[in-house]
Amino acid sequence: xxxxxxxxxxxxxxxxxxxxxxxxxxxxxxxxxxxxxxxxxxxxxxxxxxxxxxxxxxxxxxxxxxxxxxxxxxxxxxxxxxxxxxxxxxxxxxxxxxxxxxxxxxxxxxxxxxxxxxxxxxxxxxxxxxxxxxxxxxxxxxxxxxxxxxxxxxxxxxxxxxxxxxxxxxxxxxxxxxxxxxxxxxxxxxxxxxxxxxxxxxxxxxxxxxxxxxxxxxxxxxxxxxxxxxxxxxxxxxxxxxxxxxxxxxxxxxxxxxx
Amino acid sequence: xxxxxxxxxxxxxxxxxxxxxxxxxxxxxxxxxxxxxxxxxxxxxxxxxxxxxxxxxxxxxxxxxxxxxxxxxxxxxxxxxxxxxxxxxxxxxxxxxxxxxxxxxxxxxxxxxxxxxxxxxxxxxxxxxxxxxxxxxxxxxxxxxxxxxxxxxxxxxxxxxxxxxxxxxxxxxxxxxxxxxxxxxxxxxxxxxxxxxxxxxxxxxxxxxxxxxxxxxxxxxxxxxxxxxxxxxxxxxxxxxxxxxxxxxxxxxxxxxxxxxxxxxxxxxxxxxxxxxxxxxxxxxxxxxxxxxxxxxxxxxxxxxxxxxxxxxxxxxxxxxxxxx
Numbered sequence: 001x002x003x004x005x006x007x008x009x010x011x012x013x014x015x016x017x018x019x020x021x022x023x024x025x026x027x028x029x030x031x032x033x034x035x036x037x038x039x040x041x042x043x044x045x046x047x048x049x050x051x052x053x054x055x056x057x058x059x060x061x062x063x064x065x066x067x068x069x070x071x072x073x074x075x076x077x078x079x080x081x082x083x084x085x086x087x088x089x090x091x092x093x094x095x096x097x098x099x100x101x102x103x104x105x106x107x108x109x110x111x112x113x114x115x116x117x118x119x120x121x122x123x124x125x126x127x128x129x130x131x132x133x134x135x136x137x138x139x140x141x142x143x144x145x146x147x148x149x150x151x152x153x154x155x156x157x158x159x160x161x162x163x164x165x166x167x168x169x170x171x172x173x174x175x176x177x178x179x180x181x182x183x184x185x186x187x188x189x190x191x192x193x194x195x196x197x198x199x200x201x202x203x204x205x206x207x208x209x210x211x212x213x214x215x216x217x218x219x220x221x222x223x224x225x226x227x228x229x230x231x232x233x234x235x236x237x238x239x240x241x242x243x244x245x246x247x248x249x250x251x252x253x254x255x256x257x258x259x
Numbered sequence: 260x261x262x263x264x265x266x267x268x269x270x271x272x273x274x275x276x277x278x279x280x281x282x283x284x285x286x287x288x289x290x291x292x293x294x295x296x297x298x299x300x301x302x303x304x305x306x307x308x309x310x311x312x313x314x315x316x317x318x319x320x321x322x323x324x325x326x327x328x329x330x331x332x333x334x335x336x337x338x339x340x341x342x343x344x345x346x347x348x349x350x351x352x353x354x355x356x357x358x359x360x361x362x363x364x365x366x367x368x369x370x371x372x373x374x375x376x377x378x379x380x381x382x383x384x385x386x387x388x389x390x391x392x393x394x395x396x397x398x399x400x401x402x403x404x405x406x407x408x409x410x411x412x413x414x415x416x417x418x419x420x421x422x423x424x425x426x427x428x429x430x431x432x433x434x435x436x437x438x439x440x441x442x443x444x445x446x447x448x449x450x451x452x453x454x455x456x457x458x459x460x461x462x463x464x465x466x467x468x469x470x471x472x473x474x475x476x477x478x479x480x481x482x483x484x485x486x487x488x489x490x491x492x493x494x495x496x497x498x499x500x501x502x503x504x505x506x507x508x509x510x511x512x513x514x515x516x517x518x519x520x521x522x523x524x525x526x527x528x529x530x531x532x533x534x535x536x537x538x539x540x541x542x543x544x545x546x547x548x549x550x551x552x553x554x555x556x557x558x559x560x561x562x563x564x565x566x567x568x569x570x571x572x573x574x575x576x577x578x579x580x581x582x583x584x
Contacts, residue, residue, distance in 0.1 A: 005381040013369045016410065088363045094330045095358045096382050097350045103382075255346060256332050257270060 002098060006106035014111050021111055028115030032065075036123060050192040056219055058127035060211050061187045063143075066120030067150025067210070068183045073113035075155060077104045079179075081162030090254070100251060101244075104162070105155075133220060142214050142230055149210035149233035156243035157182065157205070163243075163250035178205070186211060209236025261304040261327065261434070261466070266336035268297040268322050268490075296322045297333070298490040304483070306433070309460050309467045311481035311498075315579060319490040320470045324436055327468070328358055341433065354383065357427035357435045357465075364419070365426055366411050372422045373407045376429060383430035390429065397425040401455060417448025424455065428465075435459070437469040441476055453479050474571040488579050501574060508569035508577070509546060511539045516560035524555075535562075 014021050039061065043054040072079055081104060084090045093103040128135065128143075161175035186207040190198050201207040213232035217224045224230070271291045297319045304310050314320045325331040326338055329345035329352050338345060343352045358365075366375040380390045398404055401421045406414055411422065420440060427435060440456070441449045457480060459465050471477065477484060477498065484501060486494040494501060511527070515535045523529070527539040548566055555561055569577070 002381060005378055009367060009370060009374060009378050012371075012374055013367065016369045088360065091325070091330050091360065092358075092363070092365050094349065095328050095353050095356065097354045097384075098382055099350075255330060 002102055003106045007109060010109040010111070024112035025115045028112050029119055032069075032116045032119035036061075036119065049188075052189055052192065055127065055130050055132065056215070057188060058123065059131065059218070060189050060215060062120060062124035062127050063146050063150060063211055064183060064187045064207075066117065066124055067147060068154050069113055069116035069120050071151050071154040071158065073110050073117055075105050075158065076110040076113075077107040078155070078158045078162055080108060081158075082165035085165060085254070094255070101159075101247065133218075138230075139218050142218060142233070145233040146210045146214050149236040152237045152240050153205075153207065153210055154179070154183075156240040159240075159243040159247045163246045166250040166254050182207060189215065206236045206239050209233055209239075260306055260339075260341065261468075262337070262339045263303070263323075263327075264301050264337040266297055266300045266323070266326065266338055267295065267334050268319070268326065268331065269334045270294045270296055295490050297326075297336075297487075299336070300487065300490070300492045301336075302485055302492065302495045304466065304468065306466055307460065307464050308483050309456070309481045310469070311477040311484045312468055312470045312487075313477070313484060313575060314487040314493075318488045320487065321438065322490075323487070324438060324468070324470065328356060328436055329353055354430065355433045357430070357432035358438075359420075359423045359427045359436070359440060360438045364411065364423060366419075366422055368412050369410055371408050371410055372403075372414075372426075375411070375422075376407075376426060379426055379429050385430050389431065393429055393431060394425075397428060400458060401425055402451075415448075417444050417451070420444060420448065420452055421455075424452070428459065431463075432465065434466045434468065437467065439471055440469060441471065441473050449473075449475075456480055474575075477571060486575065486578065488582060493578055493582060498571075501571070502568075505569050505574045505577065507542050507544050507546070508573070509541050509543075510567045510569065511541065511551075512565040512567070513537050513539070513555070513561060514563040516562055519559060522559070 039057070040054075043049070043057065047054070049057065077084065078101075081090075084093075084104060084107075089107070090100070090104075093100045096103065133139075157179045161179060164175050182201070182205060185193070185197065186201055190201050190208050190212045193201075198208075202209075202212075209232040213229045217229040270293070272294050273291050300319075300323065312320055312323065322331065326333050327340065327345060329349040332346040340352065341355060345352050365379070366372060367378070376394065379385075385393075398407065401424065403421060403425060406418050406422070411419060414422065424440070435456075437456070441452055444452065453476065456467055456469075460467050467480075469476065469480070481498060484494065484496065484498055485492070510530070513536065515537070518535050519537070521529055521532060522537060524539060526543050527541045530538040530540055532538075548564065552561060552564055555564075
């Protein structure tokens with residue numbers, strides 16, 4: 001697969017800058033850990049936020065954090081799409097006999113973000129461990145689905161960001177509100193927010209599909225249904241389709257304007 | 260075979276409005292002006308040609324090249340290359356072309372060149388044996404053996420260009436697009452690159468389309484020139500044709516025995532005076548140097564007369580002048 005060929009190249013590239021990689025890895029790991037500690041202290045003080053226990057929030061946080069870091073680390077090119085346009089790399093993709101999306105997804109791996117992934121994994125394992133209930137095979141499956149759906153969801157968001165960066169250069173900061181802001185918001189179960197934010201993250205950008213809804217099942221909450229909660233991550237992944245269509249549309253626009 | 264027929268490309272340019280209120284307004288309603296980057300351009304390029312594509316900055320050169328590479332779609336008109344429409348059959352089409360865009364690289368900056376070549380092998384799905392033999396040929400012709408294992412960033416500009424050329428030819432394209440292939444290179448590298456382009460054209464029959472501002476590139480390489488200005492086709496023909504058309508344009512440098520004031524000569528345009536040397540231009544059809552010297556010697560003491568035909572550079576700027584580009 002082309003992705004792994006590119007991956008090998010990226011490995012060779014960072015091999016040239018080992019020290020710099022090491023330092024940024026340490027920095028990334030530290031920042032990520034700090035952010036976590038803040039939450040820990042917060043809960044240490046208040047125990048429960050809007051009916052959610054520390055165990056529950058930590059799982060939600062870990063899932064979102066891990067998914068985001070994973071996407072950002074391994075599919076950096078699509079996150080950096082505006083740069084690909086600016087430097088003309090996109091033109092280079094267009095004269096290669098491969099899909100533009102494949103090349104954009106493959107072209108860059110940000111290894112320094114591995115630090116965040118590491119923190120994410122540690123927190124996930126820890127929060128799985130401290131849960132008061134027993135992990136059944138179904139619950140583990142749902143958790144894995146949540147992780148996959150989360151990555152797909154962030155990919156879709158990056159794709160939307162990429163499309164926006166073709167339409168307007170100034171739109172990039174606005175997009176960060178969606179991706180980074182969305183990540184920050186949905187690290188907590190969405191029902192702690194007002195109705196508007198809840199609806200936004202359930203129906204418009206279905207973040208709730210990969211944390212809040214399936215987590216209700218994992219936490220044995222009342223009124224959980226197969227289609228409404230357990231399978232929610234699968235619906236969430238459908239979000240990729242409109243995002244991909246938008247990207248196709250944006251590319252078409254690019255080839256007609258060249259900017 | 261490349262056939263371009265009535266190719267037109269228009270760009271919408273949104274006007275930036277001044278001030279904060281203007282940019283807020285611009286979010287909702289934008290005013291557009293339409294810029295015609297290409298206006299009804301038609302030409303054909305045969306297999307095996309080396310074509311120089313010329314024009315001043317902003318004339319529409321890169322727009323045309325981008326359309327021919329399948330990056331841009333034209334507003335109207337046709338472009339058929341090897342029976343394919345570049346922007347419609349993009350993925351199949353680009354297998355047959357190689358592209359070197361002047362200053363941006365398709366090779367990896369931090370990684371040995373050979374690794375970039377292997378990645379290109381995977382991107383183009385080049386079979387192992389084809390890749391091996393092609394790499395061997397290119398390494399020999401371009402003298403790459405010593406630099407192929409060095410990261411690109413450590414190479415000189417000339418070495419980089421040689422690697423770019425090799426990279427764009429690994430998949431054995433039929434057409435090679437070169438955007439300013441000799442820009443910034445020293446004299447020896449320029450000669451090497453030119454020689455190589457000639458060689459692959461002759462031996463492998465690759466059609467080469469190159470844009471350049473270096474007229475020596477054009478004189479040394481091309482058998483056909485296409486000139487555009489302001490999006491319109493100005494000239495399409497051979498180098499000799501263009502020279503023939505302007506052959507009567509001459510620059511004449513006269514060295515006198517002593518310093519004279521500006522001399523007025525009928526049919527000659529005074530250009531400059533440097534001490535005893537004065538320079539003129541003429542477009543006289545019946546110019547004969549012997550007669551000219553005899554005539555001149557009647558009035559002035561002449562030591563030396565040098566006549567130069569107009570250079571391609573001057574021809575082209577003359578063309579642009581005449582057409583008001």
